[in-house]
Amino acid sequence: MNSNISKFVLYGLVLITLVVxxxxxxxxxxxxxxxxxxxxxxxxTSVLMYWAFALVIIAALATLIFAILTxxxxxxxxxxxxxxxxxxxxxxxxxxxLTYFLADTTPFTIPGYKDPITTSDxxxxxxxxxxxxILAGIAAFVSFFGFLAKKF
Numbered sequence: 001m002n003s004n005i006s007k008f009v010l011y012g013l014v015l016i017t018l019v020v021x022x023x024x025x026x027x028x029x030x031x032x033x034x035x036x037x038x039x040x041x042x043x044x045t046s047v048l049m050y051w052a053f054a055l056v057i058i059a060a061l062a063t064l065i066f067a068i069l070t071x072x073x074x075x076x077x078x079x080x081x082x083x084x085x086x087x088x089x090x091x092x093x094x095x096x097x098l099t100y101f102l103a104d105t106t107p108f109t110i111p112g113y114k115d116p117i118t119t120s121d122x123x124x125x126x127x128x129x130x131x132x133x134i135l136a137g138i139a140a141f142v143s144f145f146g147f148l149a150k151k152f
Contacts, residue, residue: 013058017051024048095134100127 023044032041042048074081103126105119 013055017055020044020048020051092135096127096131099130099134100124103127103130 024042024047028043029040030043031038071082071085100123103123105122105126107117107119107122110117
């Protein structure tokens with residue numbers, strides 16, 4: 001029964017996506033004028049952007065909910081099996097905290113941008129960049145040595 005529900009939800013999301021994409025590509029065009037000049041854009045650009053944002057939120061919530069449900073069900077019958085996932089979440093939290101507190105907050109200016117940039121904005125952006133690089137490096141390391149571990 002669960003597989004049928006997920007199948008119907010997937011079909012519904014794909015159908016809505018096709019309709020939104022149809023509106024975007026076939027719904028007409030309008031001219032936008034900005035400081036950079038005039039250009040032609042789809043009338044339904046905002047609808048497509050909001051739908052893409054909604055899909056990201058739906059995926060994030062579904063992932064979080066099912067991860068919590070899986071965690072709770074595993075704890076109830078085998079508490080030792082949750083040690084590794086909890087350790088990985090703790091390591092991720094430590095990486096995020098370290099990159100946040102060690103982030104560079106040197107002020108800078110962006111040409112053409114008049115609003116002030118706060119140090120918390122700079123710290124958060126730096127944390128995201130450095131954390132992404134660290135996590136990508138860890139993923140590459142694990143992928144490479146995981147491949148080697150299967151060979152031996």
